[in-house]
Amino acid sequence: MTEISSRSMIPIIEPTKTSSMKKLLIALLCAPIWMVAQTNSQNWTKKTTYRDANSGRPVSTVTYYDGLGRPVQQNINKQSGNGKDLITHIEYDKGRQLKEYLPYPATSNDMSYQAGAQSATLSYSQYSGQYPFSEKIVELSPLARILKQGAPGVDWQVNPNANTDHTIKMDYQTNGANEVKNYFALTNWDNTNGVYAIQLQDKGYYSANSLYKTVIKDENWTSGTNNTTEEFTDKNGLVVLKRSYNDGAHDTYYVYDIYGNQTYVLPPLVTNPTAQLDDLCYQYKYDSRNRMVEKKLPGKQWEFIVYDKIDRVVATGPALSPFGSPQTGYLITKYDALDRTLYTGWLQTNSTRATLQGQYNAAATIVSEERTKVGVTETVDNIAISYTNRVLPTSGMKLLTVNYYDDYRYINAITPPSLIEDQTVATSVTGQVTGSWVRVLTTAEETLNEQSYTLYDPKYRPISVCTANHLSGYTRVDSKLDFSGKMLYSQTFHKLLSNSASELNVVDSYIYTEEDRLLLHKHKINDEAEQLLTKNTYDELGQLVSKNVGGSDITGAVGLQKVDYRYNIRGWMTDINNDAPIGSAEFQLGNGDLFGFKINYNQVTEVETARIIYSGSSVNGEVKPLYNGNIAETFWLSFSDNQIRKYGYRYDALNRLRKAYYQKPLSTVPISNSYNEEAKYDKNGNITSLKRNGNLDNPLFPIEIDDLTYTYNGNKLLRVDDATNNPEGFKDNGYGNTYDDYTYDVWGNMTKNLNKGISNIIYNHLNLPTEILFNDGNKITYLYNAEGVKLQKRVITSESNIVTDYQKGFYYVDQTLKFFPHAEGYVNVTEGKFLNYVFNYVDHLGNIRSSWTWDDKVGIVQAITENHFYPFGERHKSYNNQSYVFIPSESGPSYYSAELIEEGTRTPTNFYMYKYNGKELQNEFGLSITAMDFRQYDNTLGRFNSQDLLSESFPDSSPYSFSFSNPVALSDPSGLCPECPDKNNAKNGDTYLSTGGGNYSFNNGNWTRNDGDLNEIVISVNKPETSTRKYGGDGSGSALDISARIADGINQFNPIAGLWDVLSYTFTGKDRFGNKMSTLEASVTAVSIVPALKGVAQITKSGATGVVKTGSRVFEVGSYNKLRGVEVGLDAHHAGQKALMSKFVPGYNPSTAPSILVPKLGHTQGVGVLSRNMSGFSNARQVLARDIFELRRVYPSIPYTSLKELIQMNKTMYPHAFIK
Incomplete structure (x- = not known):
């Protein structure tokens, strides 16, 4: 948004219609009487966004200034929960803003200046006694560097006279002698391979005072070096060392060549760099143009990058075959003159990188493809496309994806209708993706595919997205948008097959508050009666405090369940459905509640037989209050047995979970230990031992079911031995030290798992498993499209072949629809026609804890499944083990109780296996795998089976680790990088831990980095999306180009390029071109996979x-x-x-x-x-x-x-x- 300053006598208004529209700036040179709302005795600016075409429903922000032009108050008109102004007080100390106040609701909505804003903030009832501001102490120098950074809340206030406060503390020093090793990358030109050969040299230690040293202590720091991070930079600003402490130093060294190129990264586990380069270190090589052309990640083979004449990545490899065959090759990308990805493919070749690079260097001056004339096509891989084929390679490539832009004049394009939901359809949409062709990866000879198109309104907003699937069916989503771009409703039309008996039509309708917060969400299927999904209620600060969920009352006045939320002063969620008095340590369900959840951060409780009380520590001092966002305790309570259960957590100084203590407050033995989990780690975060109790919820007889010891080669797991021999939990094959249990391919993917009886796993070019073969001949196969979207799973035995199809959320088994999702759960489909709404209770990580529905026969709300987890994802057994089997009848659905069967086993009426992190549990043949989007996660071991595609973003952590070894506070549903729960409508006090370890806090409408690396600030936009974009910052790329884009970003090693899209996403939910982004895409973009600033200078200006x-x-x-x-x-x-x-x-x-x-x-x-x-x-x-x-x-x-x-x-x- 543009901010325009003016004196009060000449007000200037900026009416911005929508973030995706051009902004209209109107200067009103008129008398002040026209602006009666503002206080004209003050200097001010006003920014207005109009939300309808008639300049109505304005949202205005007035900023008042002092005589020096400094903002002293911000007034957001009518944005409190009750339509009052939200006021933020701003004050200065010697020209510095050392305190940042949380907003408070005014008693009026006239945008007038509030003279007593500071005292009103302090006395606001929701903040009463809680210090609603963050304060910092800066050094007494013109640099004003921060020495302490506090946060809102009593426990986070700054104490200028002592270091016992729970603030982030910073110190600025220089290095000492013998403190930092001096590594250097020696380079020699290798003319044969066209690359600088590299050699790691140890030059001893940096001399004293030759490096800048920044010391950061987090809010949990008490004394010594634990909870401390030190960063050393040289005089060129290059980071040389990041040192964290956990009863000793954990060092990550960054090594550069003479040109300043990052050449090596040495993670903390490295003790002998020369000997451990291949297994543990990151290595990079550059060509004569300073382009990164070769890289080797820990435990993987060398990977190569080839560029065209204008420095675009055109080939990366070697890559596995997309079709699961043993051949390898290169992934190819072809561009247009605007650097947009036109089409991609896979080329089987044994050529070296130098050979391929030489071919591109020697090629003609044509470096880009272009659209063919209308009606003219070229053939690539026997597939007709509307692009030329003149850039290498011109033959032999297996086509994977094609993207079309700007119009609808390409082969097989739709003829756009004139209207979609009474909205004009634009036929010329320059710069927008209009269609795509994506191969379905069956065989190299077959060309099954998915074809998609997107239609836009004249403001370039998507209003229809359709994908024709490989089975001849389709899914189309049409959207109705209002003037400002909010979705009013969407219609989804779906068929699995072209000859399916009928089309499924699902309508989602949305109503918003005057402040544009989602108020009401309704749902309708075909001709069925419309159902309530949610009606939301917000407090004065805009926080969601309750929602009515489910039922036939579509006004939302009454729901089948009411879900209540509470937060602390920092905006961290603390309670779901806790009916105990606010501020009490107690925990109880409200009337009719089926499930409740409670989180303690900076408070812990002592559990007794009759009550729960706050205490300085619990579990004999093992569980202590935490102040840096880590979770100290979680409680849960189910209506089924009304028994409070809890975990108390202990962490190491690197925020990795060490122990989880299971307790049953108010029981005769509160410290139960029945489901304890304990982990130890090496310096890279690989789990070295894991212990679990389980199988019996009896404090008198805690049973140890797992006592696991892990053996590694680098980060690769070789063997796991269980000292308990208990068949529950992890299942050891009993081979002991005789054989390695696990083997890997040269891409770091696990290919054999003897403990699960897996003899071989085959992967595709995206390192996704295509076939899992078991020793007994059983197997599971997966089918993907070329962008890595899972389309099908087959579970094959000698007697059966069960086929599961995944089609845009519609879940089929043997081509019979079983369920499809809605915003609060899913719709269960039985016998192909009986539809029943099921709703999910989820915790702060997205784990599905309880599923419930309305039982027509008995006229009550019924909890049909419950899932309670160990921190690393295994499911508790032996309590709350009632499941309910759906029985359809013409007179209405009903459920009857049945003993809970083996975890993850599907029954004829139970196909919904989405559990941990909200992802699908796959337990066929004892697999016990959670299928994250990009990798498979082993719940029993607490680690992934393949490497993180974004591991270069956090080299101090193992590429196989899960959630930075903190599964209590972080979720990892994508398998790419862990992230906090989605920040819908971020609130003051919210914190976010970025993929680089940066800690951010949200105050006064801004995200502020407190420490750690600058990676990203990710906020999930709190409104329905109209479509899912493809990868690539320009909206044009595919999942194929992720590795190429990472390489491209490393060439520049420049966070600016990645931040273009991320910064835009932070404020608008869209990238810099106005395309909507998901949290995953923003995370991917934030690690610089969007092409850096490159290109040909424009001829015209x-x-x-x-x-x-x-x-x-x-x-x-x-x-x-x-x-x-x-x-x-x-x-x-x-x-x-x-x-x-x-x-x-x-x-x-x-x-x-x-x-x-x-x-x-x-x-x-x-x-x-x-x-x-x-x-x-x-x-x-x-x-x-x-x-x-x-x-x-x-x-x-x-x-x-x-x-x-x-x-x-x-x-x-x-x-x-x-x-x-």
Whole structure:
């Protein structure tokens, strides 16, 4: 959003219709009487977003300023739960903003200045006595570096006189002698292979005071070095060492060559770098153009990257065959002149990288493909496509994906209808993805495929998305949007086969509050009666506090269940359905509640036979209050037996879970230990031992079911031995030390598991399993499309072949529909026609704890399944073990109780196996695997079977580890990188742990990085999505190009490029082109897999403001004082707003700062001007990322070379601020 400043006598309003539309800036030079809402004795600016076409339903934000132009109060009009203004007080100490206050609701909604805002904040009932602000202490120097960072809440307040407070503490030092090893990468040019050969050299230690040292202590720190992280950087700003402590140092070294290229990363487990390079270290090689062309990740073979003449990744490999055959080859990508991915494929070849690179270097000057004329096609792999085929390779490639853009004039394209849900359909949508062809990976000869198209309205918003599946059926979703882009309803039309008897039609309808929060969600199937899914209630600060779920009352006044939520001062969720008084340690269900859940962070409880009380510690001092976001305790309570159960947790100083103590408060033996789980780790986070109790919920007889010892080669698990010989939990084959239990291929994928009787696992080019073969001849096969979406599973024995089809959430067994999801659970389908709504209770991690439904026969709500888990995902057994079997009849459905059968076993009426992290448990033949999106997770072992595709983002952790070894606070449903629960409508006090280990907190509408690496801030947008985008920051790529994009990002090692999309996603839920992003996509983007700033300089220099004259210096980069006033019609634009850069960049001088010449129109005049928003930034990299994004938005034809030069100038002038 653009923020415009003005004096109170000349107010300026910016009416922004929607984030995906152009912004209209209107200057109203009128008398103040027209603006009676603001307090005109104050300086202010007003920003207004109109939410309908008639300039109605405005959302206005007024910012008041003091005489020095500093914001002192922000007033968001009518955004509290009751439609009052939300006020945020802002104050300064010697010009520094050391306290940041949480907002409070005013008693009015007239946007007037609130003179007593500070006292009103402190006295607001929801904050009473809780210190509703975060405070920091800075050093007494012009740098004003942070020494302590507090957070809202009594327990997180800053104590300036002692270090016993629970704040983040920072210190700035230099290294000592013999403190940091001095590794160096020696390079020698290898002309044969066209690469710099590398050799690791140990040059002893860095001399004293030659490195900058930053020390960060988290909120749990008490004394010593535990809970401390030290980061050492050299004088070029390159990170040399990250050292964390857990009863000793855990060192991750970063090694560079003479050109500053990252060449080695040595994780904490490394003790002898030379001997352990291949098994434990990350290695990178570069060519003469400084491009990363070879890399070797721990425990994997060397991987190669080939570029075209304009530095685009065109081939990566070696890659396994997409079809499960033993051949290997390269993944190929072909682009258009705009660097958009047009089509991809797999080329079987034994050629070396150097050979392939030489072929591209010697190729003709044509480096891009283009659309063929209408009606003309080219043939690639015997498949007709509407693109040329003139870039290498022109033959032999197996086509995998094709993307179409801009219009609907390609082969087999739909002829767009004129209307979708009474909305005009645009036929020319320049820059948008309009269709795709994706191969279904059966055999190399078959060309089964999925074809999709997307239709847009004139504002380029998707309003219809359709995919024709490989079985001849389809799934189409049509959406009705309002003026501002909110979905009013969607209709899903689905058939598995073209000759299916009938089409399934599902309608989701949405009603919103005046503040645009989701109020009511209704659901309708075919001609069935409409059903309530949820009616939400929010508090004054916009937090969801309750929802009515399920039932036939579509007004939402009454639901089948009411789910209540509570939060602490930091916005962390603390309770689900806790009817005990607020502030009490007690826990109880409300009337009619089926399930409740409670989380303690900075408080722990002592459990007695008659009550629960707060205590300084519990379980004999093992469980202690935690202040950094780790969870100290969880409670759960089910209506089925009304027995409170809990876990108390103990962590090491690296936030890894060490012990989980099972307890039964209010019972005769509160500390039960019946389901304890205990883990130990090596320095990379690989589990070295795991113990579990279980099988009997009896405190007098806790049974140890697992006592596992893990043996490794590097990060690869070789053997697991169970000292208990108990058949429950992990099942040991009994071979002992005679054989290795596990083997791997050269891509790091597990191929054999003797403990589960698996003789071989075959993988495809995405390292997804295509076949699991068991010793007894049974097998499981999987079918995917070329983007890695699972379409089918076959469970094959000598007597049966059960086929499960996965079609956009519709779940079929032997082509009979069994269930499909809705927002609160799923619809159970029995005998192909009986529809029954089932609802899920989920915990903070998305684990499905209880499923329930309405039983027509007995007229009550019935819990039909319960799942309670060990931290690492195994399911508790022997209590709450009642399941209910669905019995359909013409007079209505009913359920009868049955003994819970073997965990994960499907019955003729129970096919819903989604449990841990909300993902499907696959337990056929004792597999006990949770199928995450990109990898398979072994619940019994607490680790994945293959490597994380994004392991380079966190090299201090094993690529096989799960949730950074903290499964209590973090979930990992994608299998790519762990992340906190979705932040729907982020609230003050929310925290987020990024994939790089960065800790973020949300205050006053902004995410602030407290420590750790700058990776991303991910927020899940709280509104229905209309479609799922493909991967790739430009909306064009596929899952195939992820590895290529990672390589591309490492070439630059530049967080700015990745932050374009992530920063846009943070505020809008969309990437920089307006395409909607999922949390996964934002995470992927955040580790720089979007192509870095590259490309050919634009021939023309026309932008949104018109054409600039020939010979113009527009988009020239240089210092401000050299560019200012050099050409009429151009402005010298600071790269990053001056006030913000002065705050984040030591020694920043606006006169000499990096700048770029831009047209006045778009900079200080006209429509769509560059944003000067001051909110939401915690460092200079974020500010520059916003500015790059804005430059591209306002001036679409700005050359990539100019942007790249602008970024490089910032990195050169201010290395400490910009070089990671």
